[in-house]
Amino acid sequence: MHPDETSAPVANGAIVVDGLVKRYGELEAVAGLTFTVQRGTVFGLLGRNGAGKTTTLECCIGIGRPTAGSVRVLGLDPTDRRDLARLRPRIGVQLQATSLPEKANVGEVLELYAAYYGIAPRPDEMAARVGLDGKLDRQIAQMSGGEQQRLALALALQHDPEVLFLDEPTAGMDAFGRRILWGEVERLRDAGKTIVLTTHYIEEAERLADRICIVQRGKIVAEAAAAELVARYGGDATVSIAADGFAPDAELQALGGWTRAGAQWKLATRGEPGLALAAVVTRANSLAAKIDSLDMHRPTLEDAFIAITGETLEETG
Amino acid sequence: MTLLRMFLVQTKSNFVWYFRRDGEMIFWTLAMPVFFLVLFSFAFSSGPNSGSSQFLVPGIIGAQVLSSGFWGVGVMLATFREKHLLRRVYITPMPPWIFFASLVVYRMALLAAQAVILVTVGALVFHVRIIGNPAEILAILLLGTATFVSLGTIIGALARTTESANNIASILTVPLAFLSDAYVPIDRFPHAVSSALRLLPSTEFIDTFRDVSVHGASLAHYGAWVLMLVLWTVAGTVISARTFRWV
Numbered sequence: 001m002h003p004d005e006t007s008a009p010v011a012n013g014a015i016v017v018d019g020l021v022k023r024y025g026e027l028e029a030v031a032g033l034t035f036t037v038q039r040g041t042v043f044g045l046l047g048r049n050g051a052g053k054t055t056t057l058e059c060c061i062g063i064g065r066p067t068a069g070s071v072r073v074l075g076l077d078p079t080d081r082r083d084l085a086r087l088r089p090r091i092g093v094q095l096q097a098t099s100l101p102e103k104a105n106v107g108e109v110l111e112l113y114a115a116y117y118g119i120a121p122r123p124d125e126m127a128a129r130v131g132l133d134g135k136l137d138r139q140i141a142q143m144s145g146g147e148q149q150r151l152a153l154a155l156a157l158q159h160d161p162e163v164l165f166l167d168e169p170t171a172g173m174d175a176f177g178r179r180i181l182w183g184e185v186e187r188l189r190d191a192g193k194t195i196v197l198t199t200h201y202i203e204e205a206e207r208l209a210d211r212i213c214i215v216q217r218g219k220i221v222a223e224a225a226a227a228e229l230v231a232r233y234g235g236d237a238t239v240s241i242a243a244d245g246f247a248p249d250a251e252l253q254a255l256g257g258w259t260r261a262g263a264q265w266k267l268a269t270r271g272e273p274g275l276a277l278a279a280v281v282t283r284a285n286s287l288a289a290k291i292d293s294l295d296m297h298r299p300t301l302e303d304a305f306i307a308i309t310g311e312t313l314e315e316t317g
Numbered sequence: 318m319t320l321l322r323m324f325l326v327q328t329k330s331n332f333v334w335y336f337r338r339d340g341e342m343i344f345w346t347l348a349m350p351v352f353f354l355v356l357f358s359f360a361f362s363s364g365p366n367s368g369s370s371q372f373l374v375p376g377i378i379g380a381q382v383l384s385s386g387f388w389g390v391g392v393m394l395a396t397f398r399e400k401h402l403l404r405r406v407y408i409t410p411m412p413p414w415i416f417f418a419s420l421v422v423y424r425m426a427l428l429a430a431q432a433v434i435l436v437t438v439g440a441l442v443f444h445v446r447i448i449g450n451p452a453e454i455l456a457i458l459l460l461g462t463a464t465f466v467s468l469g470t471i472i473g474a475l476a477r478t479t480e481s482a483n484n485i486a487s488i489l490t491v492p493l494a495f496l497s498d499a500y501v502p503i504d505r506f507p508h509a510v511s512s513a514l515r516l517l518p519s520t521e522f523i524d525t526f527r528d529v530s531v532h533g534a535s536l537a538h539y540g541a542w543v544l545m546l547v548l549w550t551v552a553g554t555v556i557s558a559r560t561f562r563w564v
Contacts, residue, residue, distance in 0.1 A: 061408050063564050088410040099401035101330075103338040108330060115326035116409040118319035139337075 014039040014163055014194040015060060019069035022055050022218075029055040031218035032069070037196060037211075042189050044209030045198040046305070048313060052218040053198035054096060057167050060196065061093050073163060089117060092161035094152045096168050100140045106151055107136035110158065117159035126154040131180045145172035153181060157188075164188065166197040170204060182208060200313050206301045214308055222308045226301050233307045234299025237273035240266045241280050243289035252276075252283055263292070273298055323411055328419040335423060343427070350377045350431050351438050357500055358443055370443030375530050376499040378432050379461065379523035383493055386465025387472060387486040389424045394473025395482030398562065407563035421466055428462065448533040457529050457536060457543075461522040464546050467553030468518070474560040493519045498527070518549040 013036035022030040030052040037043040045053040058064035059071050062078035074090055076083035100109060107123045114121035127133050130150040140148060149172060156164060166185070170178045185195055185208050199205050205212050206226045213223040222229060236256065242264045252258070255276050256269030269276050277296045284291055306312055336343060354373055361369045397403045406416060439445030447454070469486075476482035494500060497519035503511045514520050521542040528534040536543065 058564075063404055063408065085410070088408060091408075093408050095401065095405060097401040099405040101334050101402060103334045104330065108333065112326050112330050113409065115323045116406075116411045118322070118410070 013037055014074060015043070015196060016072045017056065017060070017069070018071075020056060020059060020066050020071060021068040022052070022059060022064060023067045028218055030059070030066075033215070033218070033220055034069075035213055035220065035223060037194060039194050040189070040192045041210040042185060042195045042197065042208050044205040044212045045196065045215055046200070046202070046205040046209075046212050046313075047198075047215035047309075048200055048311070051215040053215055054167055055218075056215070057165050057196065057198055061091060061165055062087070089159065090161055091163045091165060092156035092159065093165045094149070094156040094167060094169050096171065100148060100151065100155075102141040103139060105137050105139050106132055106143075109140070109151065110136075110154065113155045113158055119159050122158065126158050129157070129184070130154045131176065146174050146177040149173055150177055150180060153184065157184065162193060164193060164195045166195065168198055168200070170199070170201065178204075202300075202302050202305065202313060212301075214305060216309050216311075222304075229304045229308075230299050230301055233304040234301070235303055235307060236268035236270055237276075237299060238266055238268050238295075238297045239273055239276050239280055240264060240293070240295040240297075241284060242292040242294075243284045243287075244292070245287055245289040246284050246291075247287070248280075249283060252279060255279065320412070320415065324415050324419055327411070327415060328422050331419050331423040332426070346427060347431055347434055350381055350435050353377050353500070354435060354438060355442075361501075370439055370445050371531050372502065372527070373500070374435050374439040374443075374445045375527035376523060378428075378435055378458075379497070379519070379526050380490075380494040380499040381428060381431050382458070382461045382522070383465050383497075383499075383519055384486075384490045385424045385428055385462070386467075386469035387490050389427070389469070390420060390466050391469035391472030391476070392479065392482045392486050393420070394470065395476045396479045398473075398564070399479050404564045417470075421462070424466070425459075425462060428458075432458075445531065447530050449530045450533075450535070453536040454526075454530045457522070457526050457539075460543065460546050460550070461526060464518055464522060464550045464553065467550050467557055470557035471553060471560065474557050474562060493517065496520070498523050518546060521545050 015037040017033055017035050020030050020033040021028070033052070033056055035043075045056060047053055055064055059066050060073055060078060062084040065079055071078055073087055076087045078084050078087060104112075106127055110123040110126050111121045123136055124133070127136055130153050132138075132147065132150060132154070135147075138147075140151070143151070149169065153166075153169065156166070166181075169181050173181065182204070185197070188195060189210075195208075197204075197208065210225060211223060212226055212229060214221050214229075222233065224232070244263065246263075246265060248258050248265065248267070252267070255271055256267050259266050259268075267276060267280065273296050277294070281291070281294070302313075354370065354377055357373050358370045361373075394403070436445070436447055440447075472482050472485050472489075476485055496503065496514050497517055498514075499519075503514050503520065506514070515524070525536070525539045525542050525546075528539070529536055
């Protein structure tokens with residue numbers, strides 16, 4: 001990891017995690033994490049299951065006590081009883097295990113949580129926001145995992161918190177649920193809220209997070225905006241062409257490195273692959289070379305992830 | 318105001334949700350003590366009008382206070398933790414005492430229902446008469462509930478799983494009910510044994526409750542035992558507060 005990628009703890013960040021270590025007996029779940037989340041941004045902790053994302057999040061909300069290091073959320077220390085009491089009304093949390101009373105119905109839970117936060121209950125509005133409109137009478141035990149997750153999201157949002165913690169928020173959700181959650185996150189970011197989310201879905205991190213922090217075995221292995229991660233670690237873009245009689249000219253040679261396997265030519269470029277592709281096609285046409293196949297690949301966040309961690313996000317991969 | 322609303326909504330939720338979930342169990346909770354009363358009354362005596370029902374009604378109510386604390390609070394808390402309900406409420410601004418207080422109110426309402434049913438059946442079928450001062454009866458009943466809720470909370474704090482909480486509660490409740498003057502008089506045991514058993518908070522509570530309710534004794538004469546129960550309650554509360562885990 002490049003030293004310049006480590007965000008040094010910044011005093012005015014909404015969340016400042018400095019040298020966080022969490023051990024459970026022999027197991028070191030978090031092995032020295034340092035990062036800062038700026039106000040009004042979405043921060044994604046991306047990594048495999050068991051990388052230490054949830055433990056980190058738990059230390060931010062006062063559920064887990066750091067073995068070493070410190071955490072500040074809105075300038076408050078979650079390990080301090082009084083600070084935690086001041087912090088609770090200002091944060092909203094969606095936990096991984098939805099942890100809702102199974103015999104309660106949607107409207108009752110929303111009412112109870114409104115009472116916890118001393119706000120007027122808005123069951124209809126909140127249910128509609130998470131796509132549970134008309135389901136206020138549904139019992140939790142009869143809802144799908146995705147529906148329970150959406151209700152958990154509504155409970156995290158109802159009191160309009162300044163900071164949101166979402167732990168694997170779309171795990172078990174269908175496409176409908178994901179769309180709703182993604183829409184809410186984007187809306188809340190636009191409203192100036194600070195959001196921390198853990199995920200092991202590349203697309204989710206890429207779409208939602210302003211900064212992505214890749215966590216592997218309790219350590220941060222890279223932290224930057226998605227585009228930056230791709231630019232730095234994703235490798236070259238490639239353009240491949242198979243065409244009889246094709247050969248790159250000096251102009252194409254200047255675009256990057258060419259390799260050849262039989263009739264297949266491949267360009268690895270740091271430049272814009274779309275332009276390179278156009279130039280390659282123009283060159284083939286000027287040579288009257290019949291194009292058999294043509295392919296362009298732009299480096300993705302997944303490429304960057306694999307390059308950084310040496311593994312894929314799939315557990316079996 | 319906010320706290321009052323929190324408490325009221327939480328308490329209302331407890332009633333609605335637990336009744337929805339435990340409907341069948343609540344029936345048995347109310348029916349079993351009556352079953353015990355009838356069974357033991359006939360087993361230990363020649364029939365109605367004997368002294369044993371007079372002994373059994375307060376004894377069974379006392380045993381229910383025990384199991385309410387150990388099962389109703391202790392095991393329930395372990396279940397809540399296992400299902401991650403505790404960690405979810407821990408991150409809300411609700412003060413922990415509201416959560417406990419509303420749980421205790423729910424258990425006390427069930428206890429009150431059990432007591433009313435037992436006393437009614439006892440009076441109608443076995444001519445049991447409650448002659449004590451109602452305020453003193455209520456006071457000793459509340460103190461006993463406080464004692465066994467605080468001791469039960471230790472089970473909820475220390476048990477890692479619902480299963481182990483269940484085991485601890487069973488190991489405690491069943492023998493205690495038989496060794497604490499609830500179902501059978503302990504003065505049938507050798508003197509040394511019964512003296513030792515009177516050191517148990519359960520015996521102290523049940524004997525005091527019985528003497529005050531059906532014998533019309535004054536609570537003032539039981540100062541030492543009331544003090545012991547207060548001390549047990551304080552010890553239980555301190556240990557619970559020190560060891561309780563929300564996650």
